[in-house]
Amino acid sequence: MVEPPPGHELPLRLFAAFRAAVDAVHADLAAAGHPGLRPMHGFIFQAIGTQGTTAVELGARLGVTKQAAGKTIAALEQQGYVERAPDPADARRKAVRLTAKGLDVLDRSARTFDRVRAAWAAQIGPERLDALEADLAALAPGEPFRLDAPGWFSGS
Amino acid sequence: MVEPPPGHELPLRLFAAFRAAVDAVHADLAAAGHPGLRPMHGFIFQAIGTQGTTAVELGARLGVTKQAAGKTIAALEQQGYVERAPDPADARRKAVRLTAKGLDVLDRSARTFDRVRAAWAAQIGPERLDALEADLAALAPGEPFRLDAPGWFSGS
């Protein structure tokens, strides 16, 4: 009977591949005038999206309190990635939208992820990459868009 | 021509699978009298290992400063997971070793990771799981034991 690999190796390889893709994105972003963005910011930008959002909604998407979301928004506003405008329909709310600079991050990220995927397909073959993706979907079913990763790792 | 899936889906699925495995480990740990341990602690325990280590060495393995490693060690010592003893051969050094409680964490984690792997093999078939692992090794080559994940995500 053949010994299977130790069980911790597969999770580490999953994480290593994830990390490789994210590192590629952030290397591109850093080279394109967006230094200082961390992997967690990718989740935040995705959570804001092209539609914009509010502090409460952003907090819910990221799995943090609205106060934490508010701090994050303030920081991104400071750096010019988002802008806030009063909601004409509800004076309590403040609409948060990505600026052109913020949209550039979203756009570049998407293109780099596509580039990484194409490189991977070329490396192991598109069929095997599709099989890999299908198997992953079977092993960890459900919505892949869980944006509450910040906080999951070190969070309370 | 068939549209490939958006490139960000695969990384998210990689992360989701990693997260599922780690969550299984920490659910088991929490049920076994180790509540409050976060995913990042798994990396720390692995970095300390059965051999023990020192603050400087731990910092190097985790990719953080020795001061941060020292704080982490102090916190784990407080909770009874590690103990420090003076090194008889070098009075500057303090050997850090896992206590029985700490070794229990390491042991349980390894067994749960094995259990997860077995469950995954049963679900998609051992051949496909082996293929998945081999493909991942091809895509993100190199040492899978990169323990500097804490800090990578939100770090400086």
Next chain:
DNA sequence: CCATGATCGACAACCAGGTTTACTATATGG
């Protein structure tokens, strides 16, 4: 044998991101 430099661990001050608690301002529904 000892002076100099490197290394180990600790302390202090600070920062980033998160939480809890508390508060104001605005909507909304009975």
Next chain:
DNA sequence: CCATATAGTAAACCTGGTTGTCGATCATGG
């Protein structure tokens, strides 16, 4: 019209990390 719920903000605090500094202890070259 008022009671209750919701959006945003603020303050105090926690954790994990950083830089800078320091004393204590090796290690090495005169």
